[in-house]
Each structure stands twice: as structure tokens, then as C-alpha cells.
Amino acid sequence: MADIAGIDLGTTFSAIAILNSIGKPEIVPNAEGERITPSAIYFDEEDTEIIRVGIEAVNSRQLNPDRSVRWIKRYMGDDEYRKSIDDKQWTPEELSSLILKKLKQDAGSEHGEITDVVISVPAHFDEIRRKATMDAGKMAGLNVIGIVNEPVAAALYYATNNDVSGRVLVYDLGGGTFDVTVLDIDGKEINIICSQGDHALGGVDFDNKIVEIFERSYREKFDADLIETDEDRAKYEDEAEDVKKTLSRRNVAKKMLYGSAGSMKVEISREDFEEAIGPLISRTDMLVDVILKEAKCKAGDINKVLLVGGSTRIPTIQGRLEEKFGFAPEIAVNVDECVSLGAAIHAGLTKLRDEPNEVSSGVAGGLKDVKLTDVCNHSYGTICAPRDSETGQYVIENSIILDKNTPLPCSKAQTFYTMVDGQTELQVSITQGEDKDPDYVNKMATEIFELPAGRPANRPINVTYSYDANQRMHCTFEDVDSGSVLEVEFAVGDNGQLSDKNVSAKAAQLEGLKVK
Amino acid sequence: MLEVILISIIVMIWICFGRTAKWHIAFLRPGAKRSESPGSGRFRCTVQLQKEPGGTEVFIVKIKGRVVTPSDMYDMDIQVLLADVTDGADDPKPVLGTVSQWQMEDSPVFCYRVHNGKIPRRELRISEWMTVATIRADYLQFPRQGRRKIQFVASLISHQSSAELVCAGAVMDYENAQTGYIDITEDNNQARVLTVRLAVAVADSEGRSNQAQLDVIRQWIDEHIMACQSNTGKLVIRDLLGGALRETAELIESNRQVDIESVGREMARALEVIERYNAIELCLRIAGQGDEISGRQIDILRRTAELLDIDGEKFRAMAQKLLPVRSGRGDYTNFILGITDDMTVEDKREQLNDEYCKWNGRVTSRDTTIQDQADEMLALIAQVRNDCVEQPCANG
Ligand SMILES: Nc1ncnc2c1ncn2[C@@H]1O[C@H](COP(=O)(O)OP(=O)(O)OP(=O)(O)O)[C@@H](O)[C@H]1O
Ligand SMILES: [Mg+2]
Numbered sequence: 086m087a088d089i090a091g092i093d094l095g096t097t098f099s100a101i102a103i104l105n106s107i108g109k110p111e112i113v114p115n116a117e118g119e120r121i122t123p124s125a126i127y128f129d130e131e132d133t134e135i136i137r138v139g140i141e142a143v144n145s146r147q148l149n150p151d152r153s154v155r156w157i158k159r160y161m162g163d164d165e166y167r168k169s170i171d172d173k174q175w176t177p178e179e180l181s182s183l184i185l186k187k188l189k190q191d192a193g194s195e196h197g198e199i200t201d202v203v204i205s206v207p208a209h210f211d212e213i214r215r216k217a218t219m220d221a222g223k224m225a226g227l228n229v230i231g232i233v234n235e236p237v238a239a240a241l242y243y244a245t246n247n248d249v250s251g252r253v254l255v256y257d258l259g260g261g262t263f264d265v266t267v268l269d270i271d272g273k274e275i276n277i278i279c280s281q282g283d284h285a286l287g288g289v290d291f292d293n294k295i296v297e298i299f300e301r302s303y304r305e306k307f308d309a310d311l312i313e314t315d316e317d318r319a320k321y322e323d324e325a326e327d328v329k330k331t332l333s334r335r336n337v338a339k340k341m342l343y344g345s346a347g348s349m350k351v352e353i354s355r356e357d358f359e360e361a362i363g364p365l366i367s368r369t370d371m372l373v374d375v376i377l378k379e380a381k382c383k384a385g386d387i388n389k390v391l392l393v394g395g396s397t398r399i400p401t402i403q404g405r406l407e408e409k410f411g412f413a414p415e416i417a418v419n420v421d422e423c424v425s426l427g428a429a430i431h432a433g434l435t436k437l438r439d440e441p442n443e444v445s446s447g448v449a450g451g452l453k454d455v456k457l458t459d460v461c462n463h464s465y466g467t468i469c470a471p472r473d474s475e476t477g478q479y480v481i482e483n484s485i486i487l488d489k490n491t492p493l494p495c496s497k498a499q500t501f502y503t504m505v506d507g508q509t510e511l512q513v514s515i516t517q518g519e520d521k522d523p524d525y526v527n528k529m530a531t532e533i534f535e536l537p538a539g540r541p542a543n544r545p546i547n548v549t550y551s552y553d554a555n556q557r558m559h560c561t562f563e564d565v566d567s568g569s570v571l572e573v574e575f576a577v578g579d580n581g582q583l584s585d586k587n588v589s590a591k592a593a594q595l596e597g598l599k600v601k
Numbered sequence: 602m603l604e605v606i607l608i609s610i611i612v613m614i615w616i617c618f619g620r621t622a623k624w625h626i627a628f629l630r631p632g633a634k635r636s637e638s639p640g641s642g643r644f645r646c647t648v649q650l651q652k653e654p655g656g657t658e659v660f661i662v663k664i665k666g667r668v669v670t671p672s673d674m675y676d677m678d679i680q681v682l683l684a685d686v687t688d689g690a691d692d693p694k695p696v697l698g699t700v701s702q703w704q705m706e707d708s709p710v711f712c713y714r715v716h717n718g719k720i721p722r723r724e725l726r727i728s729e730w731m732t733v734a735t736i737r738a739d740y741l742q743f744p745r746q747g748r749r750k751i752q753f754v755a756s757l758i759s760h761q762s763s764a765e766l767v768c769a770g771a772v773m774d775y776e777n778a779q780t781g782y783i784d785i786t787e788d789n790n791q792a793r794v795l796t797v798r799l800a801v802a803v804a805d806s807e808g809r810s811n812q813a814q815l816d817v818i819r820q821w822i823d824e825h826i827m828a829c830q831s832n833t834g835k836l837v838i839r840d841l842l843g844g845a846l847r848e849t850a851e852l853i854e855s856n857r858q859v860d861i862e863s864v865g866r867e868m869a870r871a872l873e874v875i876e877r878y879n880a881i882e883l884c885l886r887i888a889g890q891g892d893e894i895s896g897r898q899i900d901i902l903r904r905t906a907e908l909l910d911i912d913g914e915k916f917r918a919m920a921q922k923l924l925p926v927r928s929g930r931g932d933y934t935n936f937i938l939g940i941t942d943d944m945t946v947e948d949k950r951e952q953l954n955d956e957y958c959k960w961n962g963r964v965t966s967r968d969t970t971i972q973d974q975a976d977e978m979l980a981l982i983a984q985v986r987n988d989c990v991e992q993p994c995a996n997g
Contacts, residue, residue, distance in 0.1 A: 209965070211965050285964070285976065285979075364983040364986075365983065367987040368983045368986075371957045371982070372961075375954050375961075475874060475912060518963075525963045525971060527967050
């Protein structure tokens with residue numbers, strides 16, 4: 086039987102884990118012997134057939150930033166982003182698929198070929214970004230059997246490896262994203278309560294604040310720009326990360342700055358750094374407040390805070406959490422690895438649910454007591470036109486049908502009414518988002534529902550949304566009088582720009598490329 | 602709103618073509634002395650005003666006299682029409698019906714018509730006053746508020762052909778407590794003039810307005826001209842609003858200020874709820890076109906919203922949508938984020954958390970404008986929260 090794997094496709098680092106013969110997840114090191122692989126890509130200049138991924142790409146980046154790609158996860162699902170290399174315009178999905186290809190390839194040379202995987206994504210990723218992630222996996226020749234939220238994966242690993250019970254807050258601050266999840270653990274039974282995330286908060290944002298300090302210091306001394314080219318920027322971004330990591334261990338970090346106006350030494354204290362990242366830290370504080378409110382609990386109700394992600398090594402982050410909750414947060418055994426390890430467990434659970442015969446008895450036995458109840462990541466609704474009680478006017482409004490954080494599987498129904506006499510069609514929109522104002526929600530689909538002619542206004546239309554454990558959403562619109570029904574179904578973000586056929590074609594194209 | 606538009610149309614038609622309109626002829630008939638018969642048998646009509654137990658006013662219309670029909674077993678209807686003749690019998694104005702059942706077929710003009718049935722013999726004598734219609738005052742809309750002279754015309758007409766057999770009129774004084782439809786149109790136009798004045802005041806609050814702001818006002822005026830059905834109406838509105846724009850601009854140029862208080866109060870009195878919202882939206886749009894939003898502008902906007910009785914949360918949601926995120930000033934930031942002076946530090950945190958949660962949900966919008974706005978909003982919220990922690994929310 087083929088190995089079942091979990092992949093953490095991170096903004097800065099990625100990792101792959103497989104389930105061993107007794108259903109325990111294990112990290113598979115890459116060809117360089119490292120347990121995590123930098124999510125960096127470099128298109129070789131000399132040999133355009135070779136694409137470097139990982140540490141080699143990081144090392145080559147300063148030579149030619151134009152041919153290098155980092156932090157591509159921030160652009161996942163962005164249909165305007167393109168990286169132009171030679172004659173090809175690369176999409177975020179294609180670029181991500183190169184990273185996945187490297188992970189698959191390196192793991193495959195150690196074990197058998199890896200096909201069935203679950204890839205993790207930030208909890209706040211919307212359907213389009215989830216779909217883009219799946220597409221990237223397919224393009225890399227993987228069979229993506231599911232998507233799991235990163236904090237959920239971390240919690241899965243934690244719960245199956247520790248004897249815990251109670252309410253846990255998973256605090257995942259990585260390279261590019263920040264997620265918080267509240268969940269209840271009772272032995273190997275895990276119930277997700279809710280998740281919140283900030284899409285633009287992570288290690289790279291802290292690095293940028295240090296780059297700003299470099300630039301400011303240089304300008305103060307020489308009245309000149311430190312950074313003049315992309316090469317300079319790439320270099321100082323790396324230096325900044327170095328300073329940041331040093332400041333997690335020491336009170337002061339020193340760096341030489343070599344600009345065209347002269348060179349200087351800059352000294353950055355932990356205080357300087359903390360002041361610079363103050364507003365970013367405030368965002369993490371607010372997100373914790375928000376999630377506690379969403380979980381309808383207080384800091385005192387949380388029994389454990391679990392740290393995940395490399396950026397949680399920053400002392401002030403740990404300090405603030407201790408202050409807020411009154412006890413020290415628990416540092417996950419390995420903050421960089423637990424997401425991929427949990428994703429592998431999730432892959433095992435998915436496989437057991439969908440194709441139990443394909444799972445070896447050892448793996449099945451290892452996972453037999455693990456039970457996970459996940460929730461809806463977003464609210465789903467439809468556009469309607471109720472009358473405003475104050476102005477008496479019809480207003481276009483997004484009405485939520487399926488609330489965020491409803492445990493899966495779930496189904497919710499609501500009745501709407503036709504607006505005018507003789508209405509023969511209804512434009513139905515399926516939306517994702519929490520706002521009432523339709524300008525602020527994303528439309529996942531818009532369809533026309535034909536209705537019988539010659540009827541007065543106010544005929545009831547029943548709308549039912551259901552969401553199953555495989556993250557497949559099913560929507561029905563039923564005209565109660567005539568019994569006619571319109572059905573719309575989505576798998577995780579079916580509305581992405583790529584059809585499955587396109588994805589297969591891209592996968593074939595990418596297959597020939599050598600990834601090192 | 603629909604009623605207001607309809608009434609405006611009617612009044613416009615009335616202003617322009619009133620004298621030739623079909624219904625108009627009906628009001629002149631009683632004076633034509635066509636079907637009068639001599640002596641005490643003359644067909645007559647009278648009206649009394651009564652108050653029902655619930656307080657509703659009703660007009661009781663009665664008739665008496667002699668009626669001659671073309672044949673025995675003649676099938677008849679009873680009809681009562683009303684006209685407002687306060688400005689003289691030669692200048693009657695229609696009375697409108699507020700219930701579709703008591704309206705003319707093709708217009709909202711009040712018309713009471715019921716089937717009476719067959720009259721056995723050709724000659725009918727009604728010797729005592731007989732009630733033929735009880736009309737609720739709240740089913741009527743008069744041209745203006747206050748003391749009115751209302752003419753009632755009762756007639757008997759053929760059920761088949763609608764040919765009139767007899768008719769008689771009676772005029773009574775009536776104290777109308779409701780706003781009349783002409784009052785409303787005048788108020789509407791006045792309200793629009795006031796809205797323009799206010800808009801110019803917002804644009805010019807820093808002593809200069811830019812082209813983009815004036816364009817917004819012009820566009821708003823154009824929309825109102827377009828919305829008017831009749832050509833005459835279009836001209837009236839164009840002159841009115843164009844004039845208001847010019848006058849206000851001149852007023853400001855000569856260094857005198859628009860009295861926001863009185864303009865706002867006047868608008869609150871004259872404008873429907875939806876129009877008040879439209880007016881504040883126009884003001885926000887204009888402020889949003891400015892290079893920077895000044896403290897004075899914020900004060901004007903806030904005060905106007907207050908005067909117009911705009912719901913605070915709705916106002917802020919509109920402001921967040923239409924105004925730029927950053928303007929560099931603490932009071933503006935607080936205004937945009939909904940932070941007020943009377944909030945405790947804890948209240949402020951709660952407010953910031955709510956705003957953060959809201960904008961964090963919008964940041965993944967497919968619309969890049971909204972994405973950028975959300976990104977800026979989040980950065981702003983984070984900055985304010987950061988300042989809050991450092992100096993217990995001293996800035997706000
Ligand atoms: N000692 C340290 N102090 C501060 N930051 C650190 C330290 N070690 C690692 N980091 C930061 O952690 C980040 C990487 O963490 P991680 O591998 O969890 O992120 P990721 O999974 O790539 O990103 P994401 O989960 O956001 O997509 C980098 O920004 C790195 O600079
Ligand atoms: Mg991560």
C-alpha cells in the first residue's frame with residue numbers, strides 16, 4: 086500500500102510527513118538531509134531546465150533576485166500575480182507546485198512513491214485559496230485527498246502525542262500567516278470551536294520592520310539610500326531575519342551596513358525591535374481577543390496555549406501570552422514540524438473514512454480512537470432584498486444561512502419570498518463572508534432559478550445549505566408551490582479559474598521539469 | 602416614495618396641462634345648471650363632517666330631490682367627486698385618494714363610485730336627505746395643509762354607459778391637518794435646494810473646493826433632473842438646483858457661511874427618511890473627494906448627521922465606505938473607528954476589536970479596492986490599539 090502523507094506548505098518553510106506502519110506520523114527529511122525545506126524557488130540561469138527549490142534557492146537568491154521566488158503563499162489564489170521567467174508567466178499555483186514536487190520527489194526516493202496527501206492551509210484561507218492549493222498539489226502529481234487547517238493539524242498531532250484534556254488555544258505564528266484556533270480536547274477526541282486568522286502577519290513582516298530600521302539608520306548617518314537594487318533588498322531581508330533570530334536569544338544584535346555612501350555598524354536592541362513591531366503585535370493581541378469572544382469564553386477558561394510556527398520563538402510573544410492567560414504557553418515539541426505531522430494524521434483519517442480498504446491494519450489501528458469534529462471556516466449566505474425598517478426601502482443585503490463555526494457535517498435552511506407579481510426568475514447568489522453589505526462578501530456562484538409564471542409576489546422559496554465533513558457544500562433552492570428545485574454543489578472552491586482538465590494539462594507540462 | 606413620485610407627476614401635469622385634463626371638466630359641471638328641475642324638486646347635495654368613535658373624521662354626503670331616468674328599471678351608479686376650490690371655483694385643484702379602490706382608473710385622483718341598482722319607475726322623488734356616501738378623511742389627500750374649501754359633487758350616472766343623469770354640488774370648509782401634496786412637492790424641491798446648499802458647504806468648508814467635488818454635486822443635480830418625468834419639471838428643477846449651487850458658491854466666496862444648523866433642521870423637517878440618507882451620502886461623497894478631511898469638515902458631517910437624525914452606526918458604515926481611510930488626524934481616526942471621548946479604555950479596546958474583526962474578514966475580498974482599503978484599515982486599527990496599550994488610550 087502506498088504511503089499516506091501530510092504536507093505543510095508554509096510561507097517560508099515546508100515539510101512532509103508520512104504515516105509509519107503503526108499509524109504514527111514521521112517527518113521525511115529532504116535530499117539535503119534537512120527536516121524542513123525553505124519554500125524558495127530559483128530558476129537557474131545557466132541551465133534553464135533546472136529549477137532549484139529549497140536551501141539552494143535561498144543561497145542563490147541574492148545573486149539574481151529576478152529569477153528567485155519567495156513567500157509565494159501570500160499570492161495563492163491571486164489571479165493577477167504572475168512571475169515572468171524567460172518566456173513563461175508562472176502562476177502562484179504553478180510555483181507552489183514546484184515546492185510540492187521537490188517534497189514529493191525527495192520523500193519518494195526514501196520511501197515508495199507518495200501520491201495520497203493532505204495539504205495544510207491557514208484556517209482563514211477562503212475557498213479560492215484552498216482550491217488553488219489543491220490545484221498546486223495536483224500539478225505536482227499528487228492526489229490531494231483533503232485540505233486541513235494548519236492549527237487543526239497541529240492540534241491533532243499534539244492531542245495524539247500528549248495526554249491532554251480541556252480547552253486549548255492553538256497560536257500559530259509562522260513566516261507569513263497568523264492563525265488562532267480554540268478547541269476542546271478529551272483524550273483523542275478533538276472538537277474544533279472556532280478559528281481566526283490574519284492573512285498578512287508573520288515572520289516576513291517582522292523582518293521588514295528590521296529592514297526599515299536599517300534604512301532609517303543609514304539615512305540618518307549618510308543622508309543616502311541603503312537599498313538601491315533588488316539585490317540589496319534581498320540581501321538585507323536575509324540580514325534582517327538573522328537579526329530577528331539573534332534577538333530571540335540575545336538583547337542586542339549588530340550588523341554592518343554596506344551602502345554606496347559608506348559603511349556603518351548598526352546596533353539593534355530587543356526594545357528597538359519590539360517597538361518597531363508594536364502595531365503588528367497589537368494585531369496578534371486583537372485576534373486573540375476576537376477569538377475568545379467568538380468562542381464565548383474568557384482567558385481564564387483556556388487550559389492550555391499551544392505555540393506553533395517559527396515566529397512564536399520571539400520572547401515578547403510568549404511573554405504577552407503568559408501575561409494574558411496567567412500561565413506559560415506550551416511550546417509544541419517542534420513548532421516547525423507539528424503541522425505536517427498532524428496533516429499526515431488527517432490524511433490517514435480521511436483515507437479511513439473514504440476508502441477504509443486501502444488503509445493497512447497497522448495504520449488503521451494506530452488511528453482508531455482519534456476523532457475530529459471540524460467546523461465551517463466561513464459563513465455562507467445569499468443575496469436578498471429585505472425592507473429596511475427605518476427607511477422603508479428595499480435594500481440589497483447578504484443574508485447568512487450557514488454560520489461560521491457550525492460543527493460539520495451540518496445543514497441549515499431559511500425561507501425567502503419572491504418580490505414582485507409575476508416574477509419568473511430569481512437570481513440566486515451563493516456568498517462567503519460575514520458582512521451584511523454585499524459589497525464586502527465574495528460571491529462563489531450566481532445562477533438563475535426559473536419560476537412558474539403568473540403568480541403574485543411573496544411566494545416562498547426554501548433555501549438549504551449543507552456542508553459535509555469532506556468540505557463539500559451543497560445548496561438547494563426550492564420553489565415551495567411548484568416543488569421545482571435548483572441544486573448547486575461545490576467541492577473546496579470549485580469556482581477557481583482552473584478546471585480539472587486544465588490542471589491535468591498543467592501537471593503534464595510540469596512533469597518534464599527537473600526540480601533540485 | 603412611489604406615492605410621492607406619482608403625486609409629483611400629477612401635480613406637474615396639473616401645473617402644465619391642468620386646464621385641459623379630463624378630470625378637470627368634471628369639477629366644472631355643477632355650475633352648468635344642466636339637470637336642474639324647478640321648485641322644491643331640484644336635485645341637491647349636502648355634506649356633513651362627523652367624528653367617529655375612534656376619532657376618524659368622515660364626510661357624510663347626502664342627496665335629495667327629483668330624478669328622471671330615460672326608462673323604467675334604469676340601472677344606476679352613485680358617484681361622488683371632490684375638488685379643492687380654496688383658490689376660487691375657476692381654479693380647482695384635485696383631491697387625491699390614498700386607497701386604490703377609491704381612485705380614478707388612470708390616476709390617483711379620488712373618485713367614489715358605487716352601484717345603486719335599478720330604479721323601478723322613470724321618475725324618482727327623494728324627499729328626505731338620503732346618505733349616499735361616507736368618506737373617511739384619511740382616504741383623501743388635499744393639495745395643502747390648513748383651512749380648505751372643498752367642493753363635493755354627487756351625481757347619479759348610468760351603470761352601463763356612465764352617462765350622467767343629475768348632479769349637484771356642495772362646498773364646505775375643512776381644516777386639513779395633513780401635509781398637502783403640493784406642500785410635499787414644494788418641500789421636496791426646497792429639500793433638494795437645501796441639500797445642494799449643504800453639499801457646497803461641505804465641499805467648501807476649507808475655503809476651497811476642488812473640481813471633483815463640484816462634479817459630484819453636478820452629477821447629483823443631473824440625476825434629479827433626469828428622474829423628473831415632465832420636461833417642464835426638468836426645467837424647474839434645473840433652474841432651482843443650478844441656482845442653489847451658484848448662490849451658495851457665491852455666498853461662500855463672499856466669506857459668509859452657510860448656516861448648517863438651520864439648513865439641517867429645515868431638511869430634517871422637509872425630507873423623507875430615505876432622502877435624508879441620500880443627502881448625508883452626498884455630503885460624505887463630497888468630503889471623500891477632498892484632498893484631506895479637516896476637523897471642521899468632520900464636525901459639519903457629524904452635526905449634519907445628527908440634525909438629519911441619521912442612525913449613528915449606519916452613518917459610520919457609510920463614512921467608512923466613502924471616506925479615505927487615513928487623513929493623519931487623531932480626531933478623524935477616532936471618528937472613522939467609532940471611538941468617542943466618553944469611552945473607557947476597555948470600551949475602546951472592544952470597539953477596536955470589533956472593527957478589527959470586521960475588516961479582517963474583508964481583507965480577502967476579490968475586489969482589490971476593498972482589499973487595499975481593508976489592509977489600510979487594519980494597519981490603522983493596529984496603530985491605534987498599539988498607542989492604546991502604550992499610553993492607556995491617551996489619544997482617544
Ligand atoms: N528564533 C526565531 N526567532 C524569531 N523568528 C524565528 C525564529 N526561528 C524562526 N523564525 C521565523 O519563523 C518563520 C518561519 O516559521 P514557520 O516555518 O512556522 O512558518 P511557515 O510555516 O513557513 O509559514 P506560514 O505557516 O505562515 O505559512 C520565519 O519567518 C522565521 O524567520
Ligand atoms: Mg506554518
